[in-house]
Each structure stands twice: as C-alpha cells, then as structure tokens.
Amino acid sequence: MASLAHRVVRVVKDPMRIVRRYSARVYFPLWLRKFLGKLLPPYSGYSRMRSVYVVTYGRSGSTLLTRYLTNLPGCDLKGENYLFPLPAMEAEQKLRDSRQKPYKGRENPESPWYGSHQFTPKRWRRDIANAMLNQLYPSRPIPKTIGFKEIRWYSYVKPEQFDETLEWLCSLHAPGAIIFLFRDLDNVMKSGWWAEMDPEKKARDRAKLERFEVHARAYAETHPESSIVVTYEDFISTSAAPQALCDLLGVHFKESVWQAVLSQKLEHMQAKKSA
Numbered sequence: 001m002a003s004l005a006h007r008v009v010r011v012v013k014d015p016m017r018i019v020r021r022y023s024a025r026v027y028f029p030l031w032l033r034k035f036l037g038k039l040l041p042p043y044s045g046y047s048r049m050r051s052v053y054v055v056t057y058g059r060s061g062s063t064l065l066t067r068y069l070t071n072l073p074g075c076d077l078k079g080e081n082y083l084f085p086l087p088a089m090e091a092e093q094k095l096r097d098s099r100q101k102p103y104k105g106r107e108n109p110e111s112p113w114y115g116s117h118q119f120t121p122k123r124w125r126r127d128i129a130n131a132m133l134n135q136l137y138p139s140r141p142i143p144k145t146i147g148f149k150e151i152r153w154y155s156y157v158k159p160e161q162f163d164e165t166l167e168w169l170c171s172l173h174a175p176g177a178i179i180f181l182f183r184d185l186d187n188v189m190k191s192g193w194w195a196e197m198d199p200e201k202k203a204r205d206r207a208k209l210e211r212f213e214v215h216a217r218a219y220a221e222t223h224p225e226s227s228i229v230v231t232y233e234d235f236i237s238t239s240a241a242p243q244a245l246c247d248l249l250g251v252h253f254k255e256s257v258w259q260a261v262l263s264q265k266l267e268h269m270q271a272k273k274s275a
Contacts, residue, residue, distance in 0.1 A: 049142055051173035052077060052249065054149030055166070055216065056181035057209050059191040061232035065181055066149045068235075068242060068261040072251050074144030078136050081148060083156050088128040089168045095119045129172040145249060146173060154205075154212040162215045163222075176226065177248055180216040183232035185209060236262060 052069070054077065056062045069077050099119040106117045133142060157165050170176025185206060188194060194202060220227045228248050234241040239255055246253040 049173055050145055050249075051170060051176040052145055052147040052179060053166075053169060053176070054147075054179045054181055055153050056149065056151055057154055057188070057212065058151040059188045059194060060151070060181050060183040061235065062149045062151055062181055064261065065179070065230070065232075065235060067264070068258060069145075069179075069245065069249075071257050071261060072145075072246065072249060074251070075249060076137070076143040076146065078148040080150050080152070083150050083152060084135075085128065085132050085169065085172070086156065086165065088124075089165065092121050092124050092128075092168075095124055096121045125172065132172060147176075154208045159211065159215055163219055166219060166227075170226065178219070178223070178227040179245065179248070180220060180227065180229045181232065181235075182213055182216075182229065 052075070054062055054066055054069070063079070066077050066079065069075050096119075098113065098116040099121070101113050101116060103111060103113045103116075105111045106113045106115065108114060133146070136148065137143070137146065153162075166178055170178065188209070189202060189206060194205070197205070217229060220229050228244060230241050230245065239253070239258060242258045243253045
C-alpha cells in the first residue's frame with residue numbers, strides 16, 4: 001500500500017513521467033506530447049536545475065575537486081563516463097541534415113528520404129537530456145546542480161569541435177557551466193600512469209594537453225559568465241579558488257568544507273597500486 005501511495009505521489013508531482021517512462025513501449029504522437037506538455041505543470045525537480053561539468057585531463061586533481069563540489073549544498077556531480085552523451089550530438093546533426101535535404105514528396109513512402117520531414121532535432125535534444133538524467137540520477141528528486149567530471153576531452157573531442165561540444169553539453173540542462181581544471185604539466189607527467197609511459201608517447205600526450213589548455217583558456221575568455229579556469233595548485237593552497245567556484249554555483253563558501261575535503265586521502269590510485 002505504501003508503495004502504491006509513493007507511486008501516486010510521484011505521478012502527481014510529475015505527470016509527464018508517464019509519457020517519458022512508457023514512450024519506448026507505447027506510441028505517443030507528437031501532438032499529444034505537445035498538448036500534455038502545455039496542459040500539465042513542469043516537473044518541479046527540473047525547474048530550478050543547472051548543470052556543471054569539470055573539464056580536464058588525468059592526474060589534475062579532478063577527483064579531489066569533484067569531491068569538494070559534491071559537498072556543496074544541492075550539488076551532486078558524478079565521476080567519469082567516457083563522455084557518453086557526445087554521440088547524441090553527432091546524431092542530432094544528422095537529424096538536422098536529413099530534415100534539411102531539399103527533396104520534395106518526403107511524405108510519400110516511395111521517396112528515398114521518406115519520413116525525414118518529421119525529424120525534430122529539438123525533441124531529440126530534449127529526449128537526450130531526459131535520458132542523461134535517468135542514467136546519472138535514476139532516483140528522485142534531482143539535485144539542484146547536476147553534472148560530471150571527465151578527463152578524456154583532449155583525446156575524445158576534436159579541436160575544431162571543442163566550443164560547439166561544450167555549448168551543446170551545457171544546453172542539455174541550462175544554465176550550464178564549465179570548470180576547467182589545470183595542473184602544472186611537469187608534475188602531471190610525473191604522476192600516475194604518465195610516469196610509466198613511453199617517453200615518445202608521453203611527449204605526444206603532453207603536446208595534446210598543451211593544445212587542450214589553449215582551447216580551454218580561449219573558451220573561458222569568450223564565456224566568462226559560464227566558465228572558469230582553476231589550477232590544482234591554487235585549489236589546494238588558497239581559499240580564493242574554492243570561493244570562485246562557489247560564486248559560479250551561487251552558493252555560500254564555507255572554509256570548513258574546503259578544509260575537510262583537503263584533509264581526506266584519495267584512495268583510487270592507492271587501490272591500483274595495491275592490486
């Protein structure tokens with residue numbers, strides 16, 4: 001009985017939940033989706049939500065920084081995930097290209113582009129945004145600040161698509177913000193797997209990291225209202241860096257939270273060494 005009451009409360013709070021949950025098994029026409037979207041109130045768990053992404057590379061202190069952010073009020077940033085949402089951006093562009101093909105008669109089943117006039121990239125992006133939430137936060141309520149950190153930007157994202165990719169990611173759950181985390185590259189190359197890497201490959205990867213930092217700083221300069229550059233050295237040594245992060249997220253800075261996170265030992269690399 002309690003379980004039934006809980007389900008009823010969830011549906012009352014979020015009526016569109018039924019459409020989202022069963023759309024894979026039951027066909028909901030677009031006109032019905034739009035009608036229900038206008039008729040029913042938006043899900044309160046999404047209404048004041050924002051997204052934040054830590055964009056960096058390995059051995060930069062990203063786990064420490066993310067742990068600090070997750071200790072801030074209303075913030076729950078997840079860890080690495082191989083940038084799983086990004087293929088959806090390419091798919092969205094293909095939908096847009098298909099829809100814009102200058103072919104007539106696409107309503108006709110005999111057309112080579114039959115049905116492409118019904119493609120809606122905006123709906124695709126909205127569906128991806130919901131799917132991303134369902135994967136990262138399968139339980140409710142959704143935290144006020146969502147997102148994740150990722151260290152593979154320098155190898156997964158082409159330089160010419162750097163700005164576009166960040167803007168697209170932030171648009172999924174706007175307003176979105178980017179935190180670029182850097183560390184002295186000499187120290188990075190002496191840490192973790194970098195220290196054991198073949199010298200030639202290490203040199204190539206360092207060059208990639210240097211290019212990554214150039215693109216990241218350029219993005220931060222053109223998006224000052226929604227991005228920030230933080231160095232690992234500043235974060236662990238001065239309260240100005242965590243204060244700036246709190247300002248970006250709109251939360252009050254508490255030095256005790258920062259100091260508590262710094263005092264905790266990271267275990268993920270220690271576990272690898274003992275394995």
